Amino acid sequence: MTETPQIGTPVPARARGDAVAATASTGPDPVISAQQVVRRYRRPRRSLTRPGPVVEALRGIDLDIAYGQRLGIVGESGSGKSTLIRLLAGLDRPTSGSITFAGREITRLPDRSLKFLRRDLQMVFQDPMSSLDPRMTVSDIIREPLVALGHPNPRARVAELLDAVGLPAAAAHRYPHQFSGGQRQRISIARALSPHPKVLVADEPVSALDVSVRAQVLNLLMDLVDDFSLTLIFVSHDLSVVRHLCDTVVVMHDGEIVERGPTTAIYERPTHPYTRALLAAAPTLRQALAVHAANRDRKEPQQR
Numbered sequence: 001m002t003e004t005p006q007i008g009t010p011v012p013a014r015a016r017g018d019a020v021a022a023t024a025s026t027g028p029d030p031v032i033s034a035q036q037v038v039r040r041y042r043r044p045r046r047s048l049t050r051p052g053p054v055v056e057a058l059r060g061i062d063l064d065i066a067y068g069q070r071l072g073i074v075g076e077s078g079s080g081k082s083t084l085i086r087l088l089a090g091l092d093r094p095t096s097g098s099i100t101f102a103g104r105e106i107t108r109l110p111d112r113s114l115k116f117l118r119r120d121l122q123m124v125f126q127d128p129m130s131s132l133d134p135r136m137t138v139s140d141i142i143r144e145p146l147v148a149l150g151h152p153n154p155r156a157r158v159a160e161l162l163d164a165v166g167l168p169a170a171a172a173h174r175y176p177h178q179f180s181g182g183q184r185q186r187i188s189i190a191r192a193l194s195p196h197p198k199v200l201v202a203d204e205p206v207s208a209l210d211v212s213v214r215a216q217v218l219n220l221l222m223d224l225v226d227d228f229s230l231t232l233i234f235v236s237h238d239l240s241v242v243r244h245l246c247d248t249v250v251v252m253h254d255g256e257i258v259e260r261g262p263t264t265a266i267y268e269r270p271t272h273p274y275t276r277a278l279l280a281a282a283p284t285l286r287q288a289l290a291v292h293a294a295n296r297d298r299k300e301p302q303q304r
């Protein structure tokens with residue numbers, strides 16, 4: 001019987017609660033700074049004579065993310081989390097406001113000038129099946145960004161990354177569909193790490209996975225963030241996961257950041273009513289794991 005991994009290990013004191021301390025190892029300036037960022041979308045028109053309604057997905061976001069910080073972004077569906085990370089990653093442009101990455105203003109740069117951002121900020125998405133090309137081998141998937149960057153020895157780097165994410169070397173020659181969901185997410189993480197990014201953005205990276213696998217992938221993610229000295233931006237509906245991984249939290253509601261601060265303070269003394277409601281409504285991953293373990297033990301008593 002495989003042991004259900006626990007995610008209850010407390011986040012180390014140095015990683016908790018003090019964004020200033022988290023900046024100290026790599027530099028005092030924020031790696032990402034967003035100022036007064038607004039993003040409006042126009043919804044498709046419903047009548048021939050009138051334009052479609054405008055949605056204000058982000059309404060004046062100010063956010064500094066320090067080097068080495070582990071920032072959790074929480075909020076219910078439609079609160080603007082995905083829009084914000086798309087803008088931070090340079091995949092979309094704000095309607096107004098500015099965003100800098102490592103001190104460079106990215107909002108008005110043309111796509112061809114964002115090569116540094118495409119290398120230094122990498123993303124891991126919810127569904128690895130749709131983010132991995134099914135026709136490519138794992139080796140080619142991980143090598144692709146390295147080749148684009150002219151890496152001198154992509155093959156050695158692929159072997160190193162497979163080892164780092166806990167996959168055997170033989171995985172290199174197989175295809176995504178030959179792996180389980182958790183293993184596929186490990187492949188996505190290996191690919192994201194391949195160009196030595198500064199920032200890893202993880203958008204609901206475990207919510208599509210079986211609950212028994214989630215903790216393994218989260219623990220791996222935490223180890224890798226430590227080992228590779230990454231800045232982490234972690235987007236999730238699951239507040240218990242954010243509590244486990246992140247030193248700082250921002251709470252989004254209706255396109256605004258309604259509360260922000262050290263994780264411990266937000267969880268223990270939430271001030272905004274929306275944060276309180278979110279915390280009250282949240283089932284914890286720990287509870288889910290306990291339920292899963294109880295169900296499994298009921299099904300497999302002979303193996304105990």
Ligand SMILES: Nc1ncnc2c1ncn2[C@@H]1O[C@H](COP(=O)(O)OP(=O)(O)OP(=O)(O)O)[C@@H](O)[C@H]1O
Binds near residue numbers: 041055077
């Ligand atoms: N391309 C788009 N065109 C029109 N409206 C959009 C577009 N993208 C996002 N929106 C709207 O902007 C608002 C914020 O959406 P966003 O996807 O950023 O929220 P979210 O917090 O990431 O939600 P979820 O957790 O469900 O992904 C929503 O009202 C959404 O419908």
